[in-house]
Amino acid sequence: MQTTVVDALEPPTRVGGAPKPRSPLRRHLNLTVELAITQFKLKYTGSVLGYLWSLFKPLMLFGIMYAVFVYLFKVGGTSTTNFGMQLLLGIVVWTFFAESTGTATGSIASNGHLIRKAFFPRIILVIASSMTALMTFFINLLLIVAVAAPFGRLDLGARSLVAPLVLIELYALALGVSLLLASLFVFYRDLGHLWEIFMQVLFYGSAVVFPFSLLHNHVLITLVAINPLAQIIEDLRHALITPDVPWASTLAGSLYFVPLLIVATTLIVGYRVFGRLTPRFAESL
Amino acid sequence: MTTAIRVDGIHKSFRIPLDRAATLKYRFTHPRSSARYRDFAALHDIGFNVEAGEFVGIIGHNGSGKSTLLKILSGIYQPDRGTVEVNGLVSPFLELGVGFNPELTARENVFLNGAILGLTRRDLQKRIDEIIAFAELEEFAQQKLKNFSSGMQVRLAFSVAIQADAGILLMDEVLAVGDARFQEKCFDVFARYKREGRTIVLVTHDLGSVNLYCDRVLLLDHGRLVADGLAADVVARYKRMVGALSDAEVGEGESNRWGSREIEITTVRLLDANGATHHTFMTGTTLIVELEYVVHDDIARDFACVLTVQRSDGLVLAEADSNGAGGLSIQCPAPGVPGKVRFTLDRLQLLEASYLVSVGLRDRHRARVYDHIEHVASFRVLDSAGRGGLVALEGVWSRGAPSTEEASTMASTS
Numbered sequence: 065m066q067t068t069v070v071d072a073l074e075p076p077t078r079v080g081g082a083p084k085p086r087s088p089l090r091r092h093l094n095l096t097v098e099l100a101i102t103q104f105k106l107k108y109t110g111s112v113l114g115y116l117w118s119l120f121k122p123l124m125l126f127g128i129m130y131a132v133f134v135y136l137f138k139v140g141g142t143s144t145t146n147f148g149m150q151l152l153l154g155i156v157v158w159t160f161f162a163e164s165t166g167t168a169t170g171s172i173a174s175n176g177h178l179i180r181k182a183f184f185p186r187i188i189l190v191i192a193s194s195m196t197a198l199m200t201f202f203i204n205l206l207l208i209v210a211v212a213a214p215f216g217r218l219d220l221g222a223r224s225l226v227a228p229l230v231l232i233e234l235y236a237l238a239l240g241v242s243l244l245l246a247s248l249f250v251f252y253r254d255l256g257h258l259w260e261i262f263m264q265v266l267f268y269g270s271a272v273v274f275p276f277s278l279l280h281n282h283v284l285i286t287l288v289a290i291n292p293l294a295q296i297i298e299d300l301r302h303a304l305i306t307p308d309v310p311w312a313s314t315l316a317g318s319l320y321f322v323p324l325l326i327v328a329t330t331l332i333v334g335y336r337v338f339g340r341l342t343p344r345f346a347e348s349l
Numbered sequence: 350m351t352t353a354i355r356v357d358g359i360h361k362s363f364r365i366p367l368d369r370a371a372t373l374k375y376r377f378t379h380p381r382s383s384a385r386y387r388d389f390a391a392l393h394d395i396g397f398n399v400e401a402g403e404f405v406g407i408i409g410h411n412g413s414g415k416s417t418l419l420k421i422l423s424g425i426y427q428p429d430r431g432t433v434e435v436n437g438l439v440s441p442f443l444e445l446g447v448g449f450n451p452e453l454t455a456r457e458n459v460f461l462n463g464a465i466l467g468l469t470r471r472d473l474q475k476r477i478d479e480i481i482a483f484a485e486l487e488e489f490a491q492q493k494l495k496n497f498s499s500g501m502q503v504r505l506a507f508s509v510a511i512q513a514d515a516g517i518l519l520m521d522e523v524l525a526v527g528d529a530r531f532q533e534k535c536f537d538v539f540a541r542y543k544r545e546g547r548t549i550v551l552v553t554h555d556l557g558s559v560n561l562y563c564d565r566v567l568l569l570d571h572g573r574l575v576a577d578g579l580a581a582d583v584v585a586r587y588k589r590m591v592g593a594l595s596d597a598e599v600g601e602g603e604s605n606r607w608g609s610r611e612i613e614i615t616t617v618r619l620l621d622a623n624g625a626t627h628h629t630f631m632t633g634t635t636l637i638v639e640l641e642y643v644v645h646d647d648i649a650r651d652f653a654c655v656l657t658v659q660r661s662d663g664l665v666l667a668e669a670d671s672n673g674a675g676g677l678s679i680q681c682p683a684p685g686v687p688g689k690v691r692f693t694l695d696r697l698q699l700l701e702a703s704y705l706v707s708v709g710l711r712d713r714h715r716a717r718v719y720d721h722i723e724h725v726a727s728f729r730v731l732d733s734a735g736r737g738g739l740v741a742l743e744g745v746w747s748r749g750a751p752s753t754e755e756a757s758t759m760a761s762t763s
Contacts, residue, residue, distance in 0.1 A: 094470065095465060182441050182465055
């Protein structure tokens with residue numbers, strides 16, 4: 065008889081016997097979630113206040129804008145019911161859009177090592193990046209609701225059921241823009257700066273910090289109302305804060321379908337461009 | 350056998366821009382600048398098949414296209430022309446520790462790396478303890494990776510990588526990292542993969558390992574496939590190629606094969622009891638060396654086959670001569686008729702190490718060498734009992750009074 069010596073070098077035996085690979089969809093979904101959680105964690109580790117920073121920044125902007133519009137410009141009128149809440153909601157939505165598109169821009173270019181050495185659908189990197197921003201957005205949104213609801217600052221009703229649909233629209237828009245930016249940024253690094261400048265224009269063109277009633281020119285109102293981001297913010301205000309704010313479609317008149325068309329086009333074009341450029345990523349990074 | 354990878358007529362070239370300017374301004378101010386690049390042909394008309402369960406090595410000097418080929422197999426690069434067909438799940442990464450983040454702890458990195466590998470959080474939760482234990486990092490599981498030594502990082506990366514469920518594994522220079530002990534670990538795992546019937550394609554510069562573990566080797570030179578065959582042959586050819594380049598080994602290149610070639614060895618195989626080709630054997634199992642030859646000139650004489658077994662460091666362990674005691678005289682068949690000789694070891698007594706086999710065909714008086722190939726095949730032995738030394742001495746332990754009749758009969762019957 066011989067004694068069996070347990071060899072320290074023996075590779076670990078696999079739990080559950082023979083390899084049983086998961087379905088591709090499951091693997092990819094799992095990788096997306098794992099990447100998103102990791103990015104979320106990395107963003108806030110190392111700083112003392114961690115997540116709180118992502119709340120302070122929009123709050124600060126809120127404070128300044130509130131002071132400017134309420135005390136300096138003395139905004140008023142029926143659509144400014146509960147203006148503070150309107151402002152806060154606008155800023156939180158805006159922050160999500162700015163953050164998700166901003167980080168997604170570099171999501172391919174900054175993961176060169178991963179792309180050159182490992183194979184998986186590249187779109188995962190962009191989706192994970194936008195999901196990270198989505199996590200912050202939802203936490204911010206929940207905090208607002210938790211703080212505002214007890215003070216009667218929310219006015220919910222049947223129309224509030226539209227909110228989830230509008231949030232899906234918001235994510236679709238952010239993802240479409242992200243796909244476009246992420247793939248083009250690999251080849252044209254100027255795009256990052258260009259987008260930042262464009263965002264400054266968009267900030268004021270999306271009625272984030274002021275009510276539509278401040279715009280007196282009818283053409284200007286229509287122009288802003290067909291901007292999908294303005295439509296999203298305005299509809300969320302109508303759905304969650306006060307019916308005094310009209311649906312964006314009533315402001316846009318006969319062009320009511322344009323925002324949705326822009327979102328759909330952005331998503332499709334973004335997806336197509338991304339798919340077209342994907343094979344060239346590994347060689348260009 | 351089914352084909353795991355089928356590669357046909359692959360071409361791949363890279364555009365190397367002569368002046369790198371990835372800005373929009375440049376695009377606008379130099380609208381026709383796209384002409385300013387030169388093409389570098391990385392791969393040219395590559396075609397080969399890999400059967401399921403094969404362990405294939407790819408060798409060649411730096412810049413010969415090895416890694417590009419591997420990237421095309423994995424899907425990271427698209428070939429310009431040609432087709433790649435893969436049957437089965439391919440491991441998604443080529444190197445160890447892809448996607449490791451220094452700011453995350455060892456545990457968190459395992460989950461991230463595992464996810465790239467295609468494992469779910471639940472799969473990994475079941476395996477995390479053994480992964481950390483295998484990497485010998487139990488005390489450091491909650492430490493950030495940036496505080497790890499490179500050796501620790503490699504151990505961790507390797508422990509995760511071997512959890513891959515893929516049937517086809519592509520590896521680029523996995524052996525270039527870690528100490529000798531780590532490389533042993535690598536090969537233990539490779540041996541297990543082989544037992545599980547997985548297909549492995551390995552790119553490496555380590556010719557010794559290629560010789561020992563690969564069933565087959567592809568040699569690339571300037572983007573062309575110049576050799577595809579038995580490890581020993583292709584490695585020898587590569588050494589000649591390198592030798593010719595450096596002027597150091599010119600003339601000595603053929604030294605691994607000599608003889609008059611009146612009889613020529615055509616194939617040498619290492620078989621198990623079922624006649625299947627292997628490169629890894631367990632101590633105590635059957636090992637058969639099968640040699641096929643063809644007679645070119647009518648020498649009409651008996652001849653002998655000589656087999657030498659060496660440890661990988663060159664130590665000669667044994668020599669077996671078919672003309673020796675209990676041997677067999679091999680009648681020479683008519684010219685052009687192939688023949689076959691087998692040398693069977695019912696119970697392999699060698700212990701865990703890597704071994705080289707050399708074969709030679711000589712005339713009965715050992716005066717004339719027809720064909721001799723040094724290091725024609727290699728094999729690795731694994732011993733499940735983990736015994737030390739080189740040989741399993743099949744003695745019997747007994748207790749009691751010495752030299753009684755009873756004791757010796759007991760020993761012989763047990």
